[in-house]
Amino acid sequence: MDPRAWRRFRKNKGALFGGVLVLFVTLTAMFGPLLAPHDPNEQFRDTLIADDGTLAGIGQIAGHLLGADGIGRDHLSRLLHGGSISMLVAYFATALAIAIGTFAGITAGYFGGFVDTLWMRGVDLLLSLPFLLVAIALVRVIDDPALWVLVLMMALLSWTTLARVTRAKTMQVRELEFIQAARALGMSHTRILFRHVLPNVLGPIIVLGTTLVARMILFESALSFLGLGVQPPQASWGSMLQEGQALLDATPRLMLLPAALITMTVFGFNLLGEGLRDAFDPKD
Amino acid sequence: MDRRMERLGCAALALLGAAGSIAFAFFLPDPPEAPRWMGAGAQTPQVGGTFVFHHEANVRSLDPHVAYDELSGMAIRLMFDGLLDYDHESNLVPSLAEAMPTVSEDGRTFRFRLRRGVRFHAMAGHAEGRELVAEDVRWSLLRLMSQDVGSPGYPFYASIEGADAYHEGNADDVAGIRVVDRYTIELQLKEADQTFLNAMAMPFAYPVPRENYEHWGDEVKFHPVGTGPFVFEAWERGVQLTFVRNERYWRDKPGPERMLYLENIGRELAAQRFRNGDIDSIHRQSPSDYRFFKTSEAWRPYMVEEPRGSTYGLGFNCEMAPFDDVHVRRAIAFALDREGWSRARAGRLLPASQLLPPSIPGYDPELPTRQVFDLERAREEMRLAGHPNGLPEPITVWITGQDDTSRQYGELLQSDLARIGIDVRLRFVSFAVYLTESGKPNTVPAFFTGWNLDFPDPSNFLFLFDQKSIHPEHSENRAFYRNPEVDRLLAEGKSERDRERRLGLYRQANEIVARDAPWAFLYYTLTMELWQPHVRNYDPHPVWSEDYREVWLDLPRERVARSLAGVGGPVPARFYPMGALR
Numbered sequence: 019m020d021p022r023a024w025r026r027f028r029k030n031k032g033a034l035f036g037g038v039l040v041l042f043v044t045l046t047a048m049f050g051p052l053l054a055p056h057d058p059n060e061q062f063r064d065t066l067i068a069d070d071g072t073l074a075g076i077g078q079i080a081g082h083l084l085g086a087d088g089i090g091r092d093h094l095s096r097l098l099h100g101g102s103i104s105m106l107v108a109y110f111a112t113a114l115a116i117a118i119g120t121f122a123g124i125t126a127g128y129f130g131g132f133v134d135t136l137w138m139r140g141v142d143l144l145l146s147l148p149f150l151l152v153a154i155a156l157v158r159v160i161d162d163p164a165l166w167v168l169v170l171m172m173a174l175l176s177w178t179t180l181a182r183v184t185r186a187k188t189m190q191v192r193e194l195e196f197i198q199a200a201r202a203l204g205m206s207h208t209r210i211l212f213r214h215v216l217p218n219v220l221g222p223i224i225v226l227g228t229t230l231v232a233r234m235i236l237f238e239s240a241l242s243f244l245g246l247g248v249q250p251p252q253a254s255w256g257s258m259l260q261e262g263q264a265l266l267d268a269t270p271r272l273m274l275l276p277a278a279l280i281t282m283t284v285f286g287f288n289l290l291g292e293g294l295r296d297a298f299d300p301k302d
Numbered sequence: 303m304d305r306r307m308e309r310l311g312c313a314a315l316a317l318l319g320a321a322g323s324i325a326f327a328f329f330l331p332d333p334p335e336a337p338r339w340m341g342a343g344a345q346t347p348q349v350g351g352t353f354v355f356h357h358e359a360n361v362r363s364l365d366p367h368v369a370y371d372e373l374s375g376m377a378i379r380l381m382f383d384g385l386l387d388y389d390h391e392s393n394l395v396p397s398l399a400e401a402m403p404t405v406s407e408d409g410r411t412f413r414f415r416l417r418r419g420v421r422f423h424a425m426a427g428h429a430e431g432r433e434l435v436a437e438d439v440r441w442s443l444l445r446l447m448s449q450d451v452g453s454p455g456y457p458f459y460a461s462i463e464g465a466d467a468y469h470e471g472n473a474d475d476v477a478g479i480r481v482v483d484r485y486t487i488e489l490q491l492k493e494a495d496q497t498f499l500n501a502m503a504m505p506f507a508y509p510v511p512r513e514n515y516e517h518w519g520d521e522v523k524f525h526p527v528g529t530g531p532f533v534f535e536a537w538e539r540g541v542q543l544t545f546v547r548n549e550r551y552w553r554d555k556p557g558p559e560r561m562l563y564l565e566n567i568g569r570e571l572a573a574q575r576f577r578n579g580d581i582d583s584i585h586r587q588s589p590s591d592y593r594f595f596k597t598s599e600a601w602r603p604y605m606v607e608e609p610r611g612s613t614y615g616l617g618f619n620c621e622m623a624p625f626d627d628v629h630v631r632r633a634i635a636f637a638l639d640r641e642g643w644s645r646a647r648a649g650r651l652l653p654a655s656q657l658l659p660p661s662i663p664g665y666d667p668e669l670p671t672r673q674v675f676d677l678e679r680a681r682e683e684m685r686l687a688g689h690p691n692g693l694p695e696p697i698t699v700w701i702t703g704q705d706d707t708s709r710q711y712g713e714l715l716q717s718d719l720a721r722i723g724i725d726v727r728l729r730f731v732s733f734a735v736y737l738t739e740s741g742k743p744n745t746v747p748a749f750f751t752g753w754n755l756d757f758p759d760p761s762n763f764l765f766l767f768d769q770k771s772i773h774p775e776h777s778e779n780r781a782f783y784r785n786p787e788v789d790r791l792l793a794e795g796k797s798e799r800d801r802e803r804r805l806g807l808y809r810q811a812n813e814i815v816a817r818d819a820p821w822a823f824l825y826y827t828l829t830m831e832l833w834q835p836h837v838r839n840y841d842p843h844p845v846w847s848e849d850y851r852e853v854w855l856d857l858p859r860e861r862v863a864r865s866l867a868g869v870g871g872p873v874p875a876r877f878y879p880m881g882a883l884r
Binding site: 059090260264268 | 642
C-alpha cells in the first residue's frame with residue numbers, strides 16, 4: 019500500500035474523527051453485551067404499574083440508567099445488545115459482499131470476454147431490482163428468517179458497485195508491465211490474480227467497503243424497522259426504532275437513542291470512507 | 303478548497319434538517335390538556351347541532367344484509383331498526399315489534415306483531431316514506447337468505463324451516479316464513495332454538511323496503527333506506543358520511559340535527575382532533591394517548607372504561623403435536639402471567655380466566671377450572687406431558703399484524719413460555735391469511751386469536767368449540783377441539799327453554815373448555831370511550847359498539863361552526879346549509 023496514503027489520511031481531521039467513531043462503536047459492539055447491566059430480554063413488568071394502580075411513566079423506572087421500554091426491558095442493555103447485533107450483521111454482510119464483489123470484479127476485469135459478460139449482466143440484473151422491495155419479498159418468502167439468512171441476503175443484494183469498480187481498476191492493472199512480466203514468466207492465473215492484481219485494486223475496495231458498512235447498518239435498520247429483519251425478542255437498533263415509535267411522544271428517548279446511534283455510526287463510517295478515498299486517490 | 307466548502311455546506315444543511323425535525327417533534331404546541339368546550343348547561347334534551355364521530359378505516363357497505371363489520375354497523379344502526387333490540391343490560395327488548403314475540407309450545411314458532419304507523423325514510427316513489435308492514439320483514443329475510451346476496455349472516459337464519467332449500471335455489475319461498483296479516487309475521491324453525499331471537503336482533507334482520515332495492519339494484523349499498531332515527535344524506539367515499547335527523551321517527555326523536563361520520567381518521571389523529579374539540583367521541587387510543595386520558599383529571603367525567611363482549615387468547619390446534627396433548631396446553635395456560643401482560647399494556651387488559659367474558663351470563667369468577675398464572679402447576683403439567691425440562695422443539699405461533707403491538711404480545715409470550723422451557727417462534731401474518739389458514743385442519747399449530755360477540759349469549763362463544771364448527775375450510779372451531787360432552791351440552795342448551803337450566807348447561811361447557819384449554823385465555827379488552835362535555839346521554843352500549851343513537855348535544859354553538867370549518871378541509875356547501883351553522 020502507498021505509504022503516502024497514511025500520511026494524507028492522518029492530516030484529514032474529519033477522517034480521523036470518523037475513524038474514532040467507528041472504533042468506538044465497534045468496540046462497544048464487541049464488549050457491550052458484557053457491560054450490559056441486565057438481560058436485554060428480561061421484562062421488569064412489575065415496575066410498570068404500582069400496586070395501587072398508578073401508571074409509572076414509561077421509562078421512569080428506578081434502578082435502570084436509561085429506563086425501560088414499554089414492556090419493562092432495560093433500555094441500556096437493549097441498546098448495547100442491539101448494537102452488537104446490528105454491527106455483527108453489518109460487518110458480516112459487508113465482508114461477504116466484499117468477497118463476492120471483489121472476486122466478481124477481478125475475474126471479470128482480468129479475463130474479460132465471457133466471464134466478464136456473465137458477471138456484468140448479473141450486476142445489471144441486480145441493479146435493475148428495487149433493493150428494499152426485493153429484500154422484503156425475500157424475507158416474506160423465507161419463513162422465519164434466521165440471522166445468517168438476513169446477512170446472506172443483504173450481501174447478495176449489495177456486491178454490485180464493488181464488482182464494477184474493482185473490474186474497472188483491474189482492467190487498468192491488467193495492462194501494466196509487471197502483469198505482462200508475470201504472465202511471461204508462466205505464473206498461474208490464480209497466482210497473478212491474488213498476488214499481483216488484488217493488492218493493486220485494494221484501495222477502492224477498502225474505501226467502498228467502509229461506506230458499505232454504513233449502508234448495511236441502514237439496510238438492517240430499515241428491514242428491522244419494518245419487522246422483517248431481526249426477529250423478536252432479539253433487539254437491534256432498527257427493531258428498537260420500531261418498538262419505540264408508538265411511544266414517541268410519551269418517551270422520545272426510546273426511539274431517539276437508537277436513532278442517534280444509527281446516525282452516529284453511519285456518519286462515522288461515511289467520514290472514514292471519504293477520508294480513505296482522499297488518502298488513496300490524491301488526484302482531486 | 304471548493305470541495306471543502308461543499309462538504310461544509312452539506313454538513314450544515316444536514317444539521318439544520320436534523321435540528322428542524324427535532325424542533326418539529328418537541329416544540330409544536332400540544333393540544334389542550336382539558337376539554338376545550340363545555341356545554342351550555344341545558345338540563346333537558348336539546349335538538350340541533352352536529353355530532354362528529356370517526357373510525358380508522360373505510361366503511362364498505364350500508365346494506366345491512368351484507369355489512370358485517372363494526373365500522374358499517376356504526377352507520378347502519380343510525381338508519382335502521384330491528385324487530386328486536388337490546389337495552390343497556392343486554393336484555394332483548396321489542397323495537398319495531400310491538401312486544402316480544404309469542405312462542406309456541408314446542409318452542410319452534412315465533413309470532414311477531416309489528417308496531418303500527420312506523421314509516422320508512424323518503425325514497426324513490428315515496429317522497430313521504432311508506433308504512434312498514436309484515437311483508438317487508440318477509441321480503442328482507444328472503445333477500446338475506448338468497449344465495450345471490452351472499453350474506454355472511456345467512457347461517458344465523460339457516461334454522462328457519464325451508465331456509466336451505468331456498469338458499470340453494472330449490473324453492474321460491476321459505477316455508478317457515480308466513481305473513482299472517484298486514485302487521486303480523488310468523489317464523490317457524492326446524493327445531494327449537496333459543497338463540498333465534500338474538501339473530502332477529504342482529505342488523506342482518508333489519509327490515510328494508512323492497513322498492514328501494516329494486517330501484518337501485520347493486521348500488522343500494524350507497525342508498526340505504528330504513529326506519530331509524532337518522533336519514534342518510536350523503537357519502538363522500540373514503541372521507542365522510544352524513545345523516546340528518548328523522549323528523550318522522552316513531553320513537554323519541556333524536557337530538558342532533560346531523561351526524562357526521564369521518565372515515566379513515568387514524569387513532570392518533572382522532573385523539574388530537576378530539577382534544578382540539580373537533581371530534582365528539584373517540585373509542586380507540588394509541589398507548590401514549592391512552593396514558594394521557596387515563597391520568598387526566600379533566601377528562602375523567604367524560605370517560606368510561608369497560609370490558610366488552612370479547613375474549614382473546616392463544617389458540618392451539620388440538621390435532622397437531624405438541625398441542626394434541628392436553629397437558630402441554632394446560633401447562634401454557636398456567637404459565638401465562640396475565641397480570642404482567644396487563645401491566646405491560648398500561649393496565650388496559652383484563653386478565654381472562656375462561657372463555658365467557660364477565661358481561662355474558664354464565665361467566666363465573668370462581669370457576670373451579672379457571673385458568674390462572676401458576677408456575678408450579680404449569681411445571682407439573684409439563685411433567686405430566688413427559689417434558690419436565692421443556693419441549694425439545696420450538697413452537698410456532700401465528701400472530702396477526704406487524705406493528706409494535708403485535709410484536710409486544712409476541713415478546714410477552716416468548717418471555718412467559720421460556721420459564722417452562724418452551725421456545726416460541728413468531729410468525730407474523732396478515733389478518734386475512736390468519737382467517738383463511740387457521741380455518742383449515744392441520745395447518746396452524748398455535749395462534750393469537752379472539753372472539754367478539756354477535757349477540758350476548760354464551761352459545762355465541764361456546765360454538766367456537768363445537769365439533770359442528772369444524773369444516774374442511776373456514777372452521778370457526780380453529781382449535782379443532784373435539785369433545786362429545788361439550789357437543790351434547792351445546793345441543794341441549796340450544797333447545798332448552800328454561801333459562802336457568804339452559805345457563806347451567808353452558809356453565810358446564812364453559813368449565814370443560816377452561817379445563818381442556820383449547821385456548822389459553824389471555825384477556826378481555828377494556829374499551830375506553832371518551833366524549834366531549836357537551837355530548838349528553840351517551841351511555842356506551844354493552845352489545846353495540848359506538849351506538850350514538852341516543853345522544854343529544856348541549857351545544858356551545860360557536861364550537862359547531864369552528865369544527866365544521868376545520869373538519870376535512872373546505873366544507874362542501876351542500877352538506878351544511880347555512881341554517882345548520884347558526
